[in-house]
Amino acid sequence: MIGKRIVGVVTVKDGWAVQSFGYNRYLPLGRPEVLVENLDRWGADEILLQCIDRSAAGLGPDMALLDRIGRRGLSTPMIYAGGVRHDQDAVDVVNAAADRVAVDALLRDDLDAIARAGARLGNQAMIASVPLTVDGWFDYRTRQVGGVPSAILDALASGILSETLAIDAVHEGTPGSFNDELFRALPGTFPLIAFGGISEPAQIRSLLTNPRVVAVCVGNFLSYRENAVNLLKEAVPGVPVRPAAYHATRYG
Amino acid sequence: MIRRTIGIVDYGVGNHASVRQTLYSIGYRCRVSGDRDVLADADLLVLPGVGAFGAAMEKIHALNLAGFLCDQARSGQPMIGLCLGMQLLADGSLEHGYHAGLGLIPGEVMPLEQARWHIGWNTIEVIGGDPMLQGADRKSMYFNHSYYFQAAPEFTVCMARIEQPFTVGVRRRNIVGLQFHPEKSQDAGRDLLQNVVEGLCA
Numbered sequence: 488m489i490g491k492r493i494v495g496v497v498t499v500k501d502g503w504a505v506q507s508f509g510y511n512r513y514l515p516l517g518r519p520e521v522l523v524e525n526l527d528r529w530g531a532d533e534i535l536l537q538c539i540d541r542s543a544a545g546l547g548p549d550m551a552l553l554d555r556i557g558r559r560g561l562s563t564p565m566i567y568a569g570g571v572r573h574d575q576d577a578v579d580v581v582n583a584a585a586d587r588v589a590v591d592a593l594l595r596d597d598l599d600a601i602a603r604a605g606a607r608l609g610n611q612a613m614i615a616s617v618p619l620t621v622d623g624w625f626d627y628r629t630r631q632v633g634g635v636p637s638a639i640l641d642a643l644a645s646g647i648l649s650e651t652l653a654i655d656a657v658h659e660g661t662p663g664s665f666n667d668e669l670f671r672a673l674p675g676t677f678p679l680i681a682f683g684g685i686s687e688p689a690q691i692r693s694l695l696t697n698p699r700v701v702a703v704c705v706g707n708f709l710s711y712r713e714n715a716v717n718l719l720k721e722a723v724p725g726v727p728v729r730p731a732a733y734h735a736t737r738y739g
Numbered sequence: 740m741i742r743r744t745i746g747i748v749d750y751g752v753g754n755h756a757s758v759r760q761t762l763y764s765i766g767y768r769c770r771v772s773g774d775r776d777v778l779a780d781a782d783l784l785v786l787p788g789v790g791a792f793g794a795a796m797e798k799i800h801a802l803n804l805a806g807f808l809c810d811q812a813r814s815g816q817p818m819i820g821l822c823l824g825m826q827l828l829a830d831g832s833l834e835h836g837y838h839a840g841l842g843l844i845p846g847e848v849m850p851l852e853q854a855r856w857h858i859g860w861n862t863i864e865v866i867g868g869d870p871m872l873q874g875a876d877r878k879s880m881y882f883n884h885s886y887y888f889q890a891a892p893e894f895t896v897c898m899a900r901i902e903q904p905f906t907v908g909v910r911r912r913n914i915v916g917l918q919f920h921p922e923k924s925q926d927a928g929r930d931l932l933q934n935v936v937e938g939l940c941a
Binding site for chain 2: 488491492533560561563584587605607609611678702730
């Protein structure tokens with residue numbers, strides 16, 4: 488049986504990994520590739536690398552960072568998000584280092600480009616990233632909030648994207664505060680990944696027993712303790728996640 | 740360990756870096772190339788791949804690699820197909836319309852019937868006790884696909900389950916295909932990859 492996933496998140500702004508608080512306030516953590524490597528070594532089921540300033544600045548994906556990560560040879564699957572403008576960007580991101588691509592601005596701007604990317608990469612590689620507040624879908628470029636249009640919900644249900652990252656944009660960075668009422672903005676049966684203010688075992692257990700939730704993303708809370716992913720897994724017995732996998736140190 | 744040379748087939752689709760780094764970390768010499776002479780000199784070929792079947796076969800034909808890969812496989816050069824690379828070993832695929840494959844292992848690539856996607860970590864079951872695969876029995880591997888290789892039972896060497904079992908590993912003599920990503924399956928995948936390389940090259 489396929490396991491549900493605990494995804495480690497590295498948030499990047501201005502080229503540095505940061506601790507984010509509701510996408511409003513940031514504290515520097517260090518070099519993103521080092522944090523990614525730590526999550527790889529500490530047994531995360533998947534890694535989400537999100538470069539949050541790329542789309543707003545029109546910079547495109549951070550290919551230099553992806554190249555540095557690619558050279559390190561991750562043994563953990565990685566999702567990349569940030570600055571993907573068209574299908575070729577998505578293909579380039581996968582060719583560089585990522586296994587899957589999450590899109591946010593492109594979801595608003597060009598659904599056809601997402602379909603083209605899916606045709607080239609396989610739809611399983613495409614993920615929708617949807618920041619939410621209690622008032623609806625948060626557009627981080629304009630800082631406005633509105634409903635999720637039916638065309639977007641139809642696209643999510645159609646399967647041109649495999650999973651939807653439901654982000655609690657307000658509580659992101661606040662321990663134990665994810666608001667699962669936000670799922671109401673995403674009606675349907677398409678699979679969800681929950682992110683934003685997720686840190687506590689009881690909360691993870693509750694979210695992962697929701698049939699629609701296939702994964703939870705945990706951000707800063709994993710960066711301060713070695714093997715935090717494995718410790719979280721051990722704290723949620725009975726939840727269908729891959730058993731804790733401690734990295735074997737190898738020499739030579 | 741004998742320092743083997745692995746030829747990683749570069750046909751412009753997918754992330755070769757992870758496959759190369761994993762094999763290199765085990766101790767293999769790696770050549771990432773679309774050049775037939777370079778690949779022909781390798782002890783073993785790895786056909787990686789992330790993407791859609793039709794686009795991948797188009798690239799392979801554009802680089803004149805289809806006939807070469809078939810000739811090398813039939814001449815006995817060990818070959819491993821990973822994820823999409825495994826599916827390319829089949830006769831054909833129904834992904835985004837019908838596309839012919841390399842036809843090295845009989846079977847067709849079909850949409851998963853039990854679920855729209857098979858994404859994440861799942862345990863594999865080794866069928867038939869192949870020694871080079873047996874160590875991975877009941878180990879979790881990372882999957883990311885929505886189509887699967889519907890192979891005849893005599894070529895099926897690994898299964899996984901959503902509700903019902905389905906093929907995730909195939910073998911025909913010197914050719915092995917794995918639907919999952921051993922290079923992205925941490926220590927379990929790395930150990931399996933090493934065992935398959937050594938088993939095929941023995």
